[in-house]
Amino acid sequence: MAASFTRDGVAVITGGASGIGRAAARRAAEAGMRIVLVDVNAAKLGTIAAELAGLVGLDNVMAETLDVADAGAMVHLANRVAQRFGAPTLLMNNAAAFVSGGAGGTLDPIENWQVTLAVNVLGPVNGVQAFLPGMLASGRAGAIVNTGSKQGLTNPPGNAAYNTSKAAVNAYTQNLARDLREREGGRVSAHLLIPGWTTTGEAEHRAGAWLPEQVIGFMEAAIGRDEFFILCPDDDTPNATDHKRIYWNAMDIIENRPALSRWHPDWKEKFAEFMGRELPR
Numbered sequence: 614m615a616a617s618f619t620r621d622g623v624a625v626i627t628g629g630a631s632g633i634g635r636a637a638a639r640r641a642a643e644a645g646m647r648i649v650l651v652d653v654n655a656a657k658l659g660t661i662a663a664e665l666a667g668l669v670g671l672d673n674v675m676a677e678t679l680d681v682a683d684a685g686a687m688v689h690l691a692n693r694v695a696q697r698f699g700a701p702t703l704l705m706n707n708a709a710a711f712v713s714g715g716a717g718g719t720l721d722p723i724e725n726w727q728v729t730l731a732v733n734v735l736g737p738v739n740g741v742q743a744f745l746p747g748m749l750a751s752g753r754a755g756a757i758v759n760t761g762s763k764q765g766l767t768n769p770p771g772n773a774a775y776n777t778s779k780a781a782v783n784a785y786t787q788n789l790a791r792d793l794r795e796r797e798g799g800r801v802s803a804h805l806l807i808p809g810w811t812t813t814g815e816a817e818h819r820a821g822a823w824l825p826e827q828v829i830g831f832m833e834a835a836i837g838r839d840e841f842f843i844l845c846p847d848d849d850t851p852n853a854t855d856h857k858r859i860y861w862n863a864m865d866i867i868e869n870r871p872a873l874s875r876w877h878p879d880w881k882e883k884f885a886e887f888m889g890r891e892l893p894r
């Protein structure tokens with residue numbers, strides 16, 4: 614059975630200064646772990662690091678102002694973490710960029726695409742390349758959680774770069790999970806966290822959204838059941854609705870429909886009718 618928040622474990626959490634990453638950091642502190650927070654927001658990082666130090670002690674917290682897209686900096690960090698705390702038992706590659714500045718379409722400025730892909734896709738790859746060798750060598754059980762998105766699964770129009778990046782996180786993490794389970798010993802597992810609508814950043818909490826703590830509670834239970842796909846509901850969207858949307862999306866290929874038929878005027882009624890039905894078991 615895989616475990617996430619374990620006493621005496623080491624948690625490395627990117628995007629740990631806010632939202633889902635911060636909730637994970639608080640849960641790690643509650644569990645009595647040593648914690649490494651990585652974020653580009655130095656001010657927020659300082660605030661949460663001070664809070665965590667009050668819970669687990671200053672010696673058990675590292676707060677690193679660092680861009681996850683910087684492969685060299687991540688390797689350098691992994692070396693320092695190894696010296697101070699040892700290899701992580703939980704690596705959460707969770708930081709993501711949601712870059713505005715374009716209309717969210719395919720012709721958005723190339724800089725938006727470059728940043729989004731560098732942070733959201735290469736960020737997790739850099740995290741794994743930097744920390745996985747030490748995790749494997751330690752012989753300890755460990756879990757790697759990459760944060761994806763439903764936008765990477767069902768691809769709703771609105772932010773093509775973000776959707777593309779999260780689809781890549783899905784593909785990458787599935788490959789990582791298979792690689793890890795094929796290794797002798799197989800003590801490190803990989804998981805894809807797929808949050809629903811979650812109140813994070815500076816957003817005001819609205820009815821229907823989940824709080825980051827709910828996402829982390831859901832994630833912990835799913836990892837405890839050795840689940841790879843951690844598909845979180847929220848108070849607006851139950852899992853059954855997500856399952857139908859994902860199914861419809863896959864059927865686009867099988868039935869050779871137009872791309873993203875869910876949003877095609879000719880398919881609107883058929884989609885609405887499909888959503889009213891029960892999925893075949």
Ligand SMILES: NC(=O)c1ccc[n+]([C@@H]2O[C@H](COP(=O)([O-])OP(=O)(O)OC[C@H]3O[C@@H](n4cnc5c(N)ncnc54)[C@H](O)[C@@H]3O)[C@@H](O)[C@H]2O)c1
Binds near residue numbers: 628652681760814
């Ligand atoms: N909130 C949601 O509804 C939702 C839904 C689906 C997926 N997600 C995913 O959840 C993850 C966490 O996001 P959140 O919603 O908690 O947002 P958030 O803005 O509260 O937290 C993201 C953190 O990542 C940090 N960050 C951004 N770029 C970085 C970089 N290059 N290097 C290091 N840190 C960086 C930010 O400073 C911020 O502290 C992301 O991967 C996001 O795509 C969120």
